[in-house]
Amino acid sequence: MITGVGTDIVEVERFKDKPELWNRFLSGKEHEYIGKFRFKEEHIAGFWAAKEALVKAINRKDFNFSSVTVAHDENGKPFFEFDGIEIEGNLHLSISHERKFATAVVVWEK
């Protein structure tokens, strides 16, 4: 059963050349992932949108964004990994980004 849905849209420019901001909400694995991209801010903005959409979907704020990782399967499909957070059921995540905006949708099923 679908229990929650969350969506978010962010301006990519907010995340350009902001290493202090990145450090506040990216996990180690996400830092590794963005290392290979020239336009890092697009991916980073997508991660932020994913985490905001997660908060909306599960209606919880009792965790730090750096405890949540947006990981990718072998085809590049994103999914959440959690460090020290328990969430029942399954989460589905989709991210999209362009030069100016990034957006994400999360569906919570249990």
Ligand SMILES: CC(C)(COP(=O)(O)OP(=O)(O)OC[C@H]1O[C@@H](n2cnc3c(N)ncnc32)[C@H](O)[C@@H]1OP(=O)(O)O)[C@@H](O)C(=O)NCCC(=O)NCCS
């Ligand atoms: C995977 C694909 C759909 C991504 O779309 P895109 O328009 O290039 O890029 P978007 O900005 O919309 O999406 C990028 C995000 O998609 C997600 N993504 C990548 N591969 C994915 C996959 N296999 N499934 C779901 N999501 C995927 C990632 O989260 C990625 O962002 P991130 O790497 O920063 O986390 C696209 O590259 C693709 O392969 N399309 C199919 C092309 C094709 O076969 N065309 C045939 C035409 S005849």
